[in-house]
Amino acid sequence: MSKEAPTIVCAPDSFKGSAGAPEAAAALARGARQVFPDSRITDLPFADGGEGTLDALLAVWGTPARSVDVVDALGRLTSAQFGISADGRTAVIEAAQANGLPQVSDVALAPERADTYGVGLIAGHVLDQGVEEILLCIGGSASTDGGAGIASALGAAFTDSSGSPISPGGGGLAALASVDVSGLDPRALAVRWRIAVDVDNPLTGPDGAAAVFGPQKGADSASVSVLDSGLAHLAEVLAGSPADASTLAATPGFGAAGGIPLALTTLLDAEVVPGSTMVAEAVGLSEALAGADIVLTGEGSFDSQSLGGKVVAAVRDCAPASARVIVVAGHVALTPAECREAGITAALSIAPGPAGLDELSERAEELIEATAAHACALMVAGEDLAGFGARPDARAADLADARAAEFAGARAADAEGN
Missing domain, CATH: 3.40.50.10350 (Glycerate kinase; domain 1)
Structure with missing residues (x-):
């Protein structure tokens, strides 16, 4: 030196x-x-894919934050920010901009109702910009819906045995009978998704999304049981077989942010990567x-x-x-x-x-x-x-x-x- x-x-x-x-x-x-x-x-x-990643990437890319009107984890109108790289090919979304706990801190927490639909609305707007890759940072969420809300906002239909849409949030997953992807936005299937994850918790069980992170989202023991069972059932419907469902439920990292990786990996072929690795490549x-x-x-x-x-x-x-x-x-x-x-x-x-x-x-x-x-x-x-x-x-x-x-x-x- x-x-x-x-x-x-x-x-x-x-x-x-x-x-x-x-x-x-x-x-x-x-x-x-x-x-x-x-x-x-x-x-x-720099950042590790959690809070602050949007600001860090925008600073390195030299591009301004963009805003879009979406809904929060309880379905109320709110505004969220996202970023686009200087070459227009990559977008970064912080899920907590829509489904974060701070956005719903003004009311009593509703862990069974909270969903990720607003995050899917951000993603839909990002797809309108013609990007080729979406970097999704998922920390700080108020929801435990396995990513069903995101997929729903992008056109997937989550219905019960009568063909009616299930109730939003993790509390509605128990009624799920089928998932129809015929209406899924084809751009969501064409784009590359990378999900930043910095925990290794599985989807369900004592170390899963509901048991470990549910209480900080307002879930008592009864709600934890409802949410855990709902995620397990969602995995069964998406996987198509008990064996494949068990594999999904035990996958390290799938318990992050209320199970968001579950729906996005199975329906959109998203990649789950360590947050710091994802950001390191992006910058x-x-x-x-x-x-x-x-x-x-x-x-x-x-x-x-x-x-x-x-x-x-x-x-x-x-x-x-x-x-x-x-x-x-x-x-x-x-x-x-x-x-x-x-x-x-x-x-x-x-x-x-x-x-x-x-x-x-x-x-x-x-x-x-x-x-x-x-x-x-x-x-x-x-x-x-x-x-x-x-x-x-x-x-x-x-x-x-x-x-x-x-x-x-x-x-x-x-x-x-x-």
Whole structure:
């Protein structure tokens, strides 16, 4: 690495509730520029396919958000945003724009009624734009209907034994007798669908959509049972055989967002992919990081879960082996040794000292910038120390480990003395 003018890429997730990914990336870049004013520094807002993905992709694509009138999870009129890539070929939809919990927070939660019909209306409008691929981000949903609402909005007919449409939401799935796809929009079948999923929960059972995520959508034990049975029945109708239905119900990831992957994979041949992988391809992460000397990434809380398919893990995996990967976060829960073992050069918290969450949130961009400047200054110091015979990142981590052990020993001595 040339310490005079290293190539730097700033690729953070959002700091939820404090700074969006575009704002966090800009703050990291400002901090890096304080130390390396002559460097080529690239902002690359990133996301893991959940909340904030729309903003991150729009920032990288350089295109504005578009709006469309749809309905929320309870069928009430609302407005939703979506994005189209600069070349017009790819669309990104955040399902929660239509069926998210915040959209229905003004009334009592209705877990058996909530559906995904509004998400299908966004998709229909996106198809009108002539796109070739739809990236569907499905976190934060209020519904548990297995994606039946989306397919219904696109022309599929979900009917009971009398041929009448079933009631909307997961509570209506028990009455389902057949699914007629003759009216399905042919453009929905022609386009490529990719669904961003960051959980591995199956569709049904104790680890399924209803049991695990239903309570946060307002489902009590009785509603959880209704929703779980409804999803199992939907799988049976769509699969055509008990064996195939069991396979669908046990598929990892199908429990995400109330089972949305179920209808979309079986009816629209959608692909279920890790969210960070999907976004990495959409923003060209590997290409952007190819020549980086320093990679600054981050998120609100950096812990063991961050290393399992989240933004930091994706950035680390795509960074060159020679690059220094620095994590800037609101809270850092990993030790220096754990970071080193995970391929992270260092992780720094933005907290300048004892501070409440409100204070950190208010000053998030300022603190992200300052922490990035500190990190880059330490990189310069580390390069200067390389002559002492240790890798700069290893030397810093070893010193931190020693300080941590020293502190733990002092705490133990105090405890024995008391």
